[in-house]
Amino acid sequence: MQTRGHPNRLGIRGWVGGGRWGFERYMYTLHRLSGLALLVYFTMHIFVTSTRAVGPDAWKQTMSVVSGPLFTMGEYLVFAAFAFHAVNGIRLGAIELGFAVGRPIEPVYPYQTSVGGQRRLARAVLMIAFVVALWGGLDFFVWK
Amino acid sequence: MAGSNTKQVTFHLRRFEPGKDAEPHWEDHSIEVTPGMTVLDGLWKVKELSAPSLAWRSSCRMGICGSCGMLINGRPRLACNTQVSELGSAIVAVAPLPNFDIIKDLVPDLRPIFETHREMLPYLLRDDTAEQEDPTREYRQTPHELEQYLQFSYCIKCGCCMAACPTVATDAQYAGPMPLGQAHRYDSDTRDAGFDRRREVLAGGSGPWRCHFAGECSQVCPKGVDPAKAIQLMKRQLVSDLLRLRRRTPPAAVAEAPHGTMRDDIPAAPPRTVTEA
Numbered sequence: 001m002q003t004r005g006h007p008n009r010l011g012i013r014g015w016v017g018g019g020r021w022g023f024e025r026y027m028y029t030l031h032r033l034s035g036l037a038l039l040v041y042f043t044m045h046i047f048v049t050s051t052r053a054v055g056p057d058a059w060k061q062t063m064s065v066v067s068g069p070l071f072t073m074g075e076y077l078v079f080a081a082f083a084f085h086a087v088n089g090i091r092l093g094a095i096e097l098g099f100a101v102g103r104p105i106e107p108v109y110p111y112q113t114s115v116g117g118q119r120r121l122a123r124a125v126l127m128i129a130f131v132v133a134l135w136g137g138l139d140f141f142v143w144k
Numbered sequence: 145m146a147g148s149n150t151k152q153v154t155f156h157l158r159r160f161e162p163g164k165d166a167e168p169h170w171e172d173h174s175i176e177v178t179p180g181m182t183v184l185d186g187l188w189k190v191k192e193l194s195a196p197s198l199a200w201r202s203s204c205r206m207g208i209c210g211s212c213g214m215l216i217n218g219r220p221r222l223a224c225n226t227q228v229s230e231l232g233s234a235i236v237a238v239a240p241l242p243n244f245d246i247i248k249d250l251v252p253d254l255r256p257i258f259e260t261h262r263e264m265l266p267y268l269l270r271d272d273t274a275e276q277e278d279p280t281r282e283y284r285q286t287p288h289e290l291e292q293y294l295q296f297s298y299c300i301k302c303g304c305c306m307a308a309c310p311t312v313a314t315d316a317q318y319a320g321p322m323p324l325g326q327a328h329r330y331d332s333d334t335r336d337a338g339f340d341r342r343r344e345v346l347a348g349g350s351g352p353w354r355c356h357f358a359g360e361c362s363q364v365c366p367k368g369v370d371p372a373k374a375i376q377l378m379k380r381q382l383v384s385d386l387l388r389l390r391r392r393t394p395p396a397a398v399a400e401a402p403h404g405t406m407r408d409d410i411p412a413a414p415p416r417t418v419t420e421a
């Protein structure tokens with residue numbers, strides 16, 4: 001749309017700008033960020049494993065670079081991002097197919113919205129993602 | 145005169161004068177607020193007392209016309225529908241609705257949503273043009289069928305949802321909650337036969353698939369329209385139509401003419417209680 005006044009589109013600020021209203025907005029933002037993180041990891045992963053095709057020495061050398069504690073931490077963060085992205089993705093898939101949002105109702109004050117309707121689902125998603133991430137944490141750092 | 149019920153409140157206003165200001169800036173105006181006073185009343189008072197050139201848009205002052213949407217203390221709301229006391233703050237920050245260009249001060253350029261809204265064909269689409277132009281009777285619709293779209297038809301096109309949506313914030317192509325909600329309002333009306341035509345409009349990057357249920361539109365909607373719900377139900381319709389799971393029914397027909405005979409036991413009207421002099 002062509003500009004017809006002073007531009008006032010929020011841009012990226014709009015992803016974090018809310019929050020006084022509902023935490024689903026933060027889930028929206030986190031979903032995007034975790035998605036981008038997984039994409040970056042995936043690209044790196046392809047690059048790292050492709051060194052195996054060059055030869056055993058190149059592979060060993062790359063593995064020695066990516067096996068430090070910093071990378072373990074990074075890998076764990078990727079795992080946590082995956083846990084959230086996967087479970088939240090199921091919630092979004094269900095909601096986008098019209099589940100858990102409820103039927104149209106007569107809007108009588110105080111208004112009930114579909115956001116409130118799926119709130120329990122959103123809480124469950126956060127809890128499951130947390131448990132999976134915790135379990136992953138134990139596996140990464142304690143049980144090894 | 146300051147009574148015990150009045151309170152001193154600072155209106156922190158975002159101002160922008162085209163042709164004069166390069167960027168919008170904030171300006172403070174202190175006024176006395178009485179119980180029941182709305183933010184819109186406050187703006188009138190500021191204009192009367194200290195900022196005569198202050199511009200905003202309002203008309204009905206009762207939450208019906210949809211012209212006074214503003215960002216009030218960080219949340220898109222109707223100025224006429226928001227009492228200063230409910231904000232619970234001695235500072236009332238008012239800025240124009242974000243995600244729209246600023247024409248002047250608190251006046252956003254809402255034309256983009258009106259244009260997108262028009263593209264959604266927000267009216268009954270049917271073949272019986274003659275009947276629509278010159279109706280004989282109403283189209284038949286049950287109360288249950290009415291309920292499927294009634295909620296969405298309460299939209300007053302204020303733009304608050306567009307200002308709250310994080311997808312609209314980064315994606316100028318996205319149609320946004322108001323126009324999409326209105327497309328679904330007609331798609332779910334049993335008198336309408338425009339689903340296929342609207343599907344063409346909704347296809348691509350500007351349609352409902354850009355919505356990822358941040359739900360902000362529904363949280364801020366001052367009329368309880370719940371556009372987020374409309375958009376998800378629209379996606380459900382589109383998917384089930386693609387999978388051929390959606391039952392296609394012809395649009396509601398014109399109601400039959402009343403038949404039978406007039407009851408003869410209808411009591412007569414009571415005598416007039418007021419007579420002309």
Ligand code: SF4
Pocket residue numbers: 298299300301302303304305306321322325361364365366367368369370371
């Ligand atoms: S859906 Fe609600 S917030 Fe959006 S334009 Fe309509 S009335 Fe305003």
Ligand code: SF4
Pocket residue numbers: 308309310311312320321354355356357358359360361362371372375
């Ligand atoms: S539910 Fe969809 S349309 Fe509404 S604010 Fe979120 S992304 Fe925007």
Ligand code: FES
Pocket residue numbers: 201202203204205206207208209210211212213222223224225
């Ligand atoms: S002035 Fe009409 S909605 Fe506020």
